[in-house]
Amino acid sequence: MQKMNDLKKLKEVAVSAAVDAGRLLKTKLKQARKIEFKGEIDLVTEMDRASEDLIIGRFRSSFPDIGILTEESDEIQSLSKYRWIIDPLDGTTNYAHGFPFFCVSIALEENRQVVLGVVYDPNFDELFIAEKGKGSFLNGEKISPSTTNRISDALLATGFPYDIRRSKQNNIEEFSRFALVARAIRRPGSAVLDLCYVACGRSDGFWELKLQPWDMAAGSLIITEAGGMITDLRGAPFCLNGKNILASNGRIHHAMLEVLNQG
Numbered sequence: 001m002q003k004m005n006d007l008k009k010l011k012e013v014a015v016s017a018a019v020d021a022g023r024l025l026k027t028k029l030k031q032a033r034k035i036e037f038k039g040e041i042d043l044v045t046e047m048d049r050a051s052e053d054l055i056i057g058r059f060r061s062s063f064p065d066i067g068i069l070t071e072e073s074d075e076i077q078s079l080s081k082y083r084w085i086i087d088p089l090d091g092t093t094n095y096a097h098g099f100p101f102f103c104v105s106i107a108l109e110e111n112r113q114v115v116l117g118v119v120y121d122p123n124f125d126e127l128f129i130a131e132k133g134k135g136s137f138l139n140g141e142k143i144s145p146s147t148t149n150r151i152s153d154a155l156l157a158t159g160f161p162y163d164i165r166r167s168k169q170n171n172i173e174e175f176s177r178f179a180l181v182a183r184a185i186r187r188p189g190s191a192v193l194d195l196c197y198v199a200c201g202r203s204d205g206f207w208e209l210k211l212q213p214w215d216m217a218a219g220s221l222i223i224t225e226a227g228g229m230i231t232d233l234r235g236a237p238f239c240l241n242g243k244n245i246l247a248s249n250g251r252i253h254h255a256m257l258e259v260l261n262q263g
Contacts, residue, residue: 007116007131010063010082014106014118015129017058021051022104022122025089029098045096048072051088051104059084071214083109087214091190105192107217114240117218117225119196128196128222136199136226143200145228145249151259154204154252157186157194161210171209177259195219198247199226205248205256207233213240220245229253233260 028047052072059068067078070086084106089095091102100123108116115132128143130136136143148154156178164170178185186203188194192215194206199222208215217240223230229250230238235257238245248256 010108011116011118011129011131013058013062014084014108014116015120015127017055018104018106018118018120019122019127020058021054021088022120024054025051025095025102025104026122029095029100045089045092047095048089048092052086055086055088055104055106069213071212081111083112085109085114085214085217087192087218090192090215091188094189099189101188101193102190103193103196105214105218107214107221109217114217114221117221119192119218119222121193121196128199128218130199130218130222130225132221132225134225136222138196138200143226145198145223145226146201146204147251148204148249149251151181151205151252151255152183154182155184155186155202156182156256157188157197157203157206159187159189159191159194159208163210169209174207174209174260177262178256181259191215192219195223195245195247198249199223199228201249205246205252207244207246207256207260209233209244211243211245216240216245219247223247231257233257 025047049072052070065078066080067083068076087105089102090105095102103119103121106118107114117130119128128138160171191208191211196219197203198206220230230245230247232242233244233246
């Protein structure tokens, strides 16, 4: 009973932090933004840090003994069996341009296994939540992936790595191959929301290279708890530190793997 109460409290604080951070981001969306560069095209804004500060402050106040892995700061390590994994603003480039497709993502690990995923999109006021063994939900309603059976009927999503200008592993060949076999491909600019959209059936599959744990943690649980499938790009079991992901409704997963591994 104590464990259930602990997880309930952890979930409550995670949801509150995600929603408050998302609303903060939305209120500042139309204002001038200070932009810095982590790489040629890899951006960070002062709102990435403001959102992160809000979330970390909330967690440190409520759960000071739990470790935190987040995008913009050094990892806070601990001896706790729990660890937060945070993306305070997924879709920074979109945000920097005032393009309203971004979100806040929070996952909770227990003994290195993701047991809670919370994703909040403030632009549509959509809250995705998954708990290990309890299903996935969007604004309180249970969600499930699409029933699309053929890749020729599929709407897919993807993204491109920040080193696209320098690396030959840049997803361009994979994109080209999928463009010839799928109904359509979208590149919205938020891997977290791309995963949530597969989970709720808005798209049928998603793949991306060179991701970080905070890009995948919450979404990976939301996908699997909704009934979808995730692996790496070669079909091996998904690993949070594996840097890439293939997510689908399960029905077109094998077909997507065949396309990815043609080269």
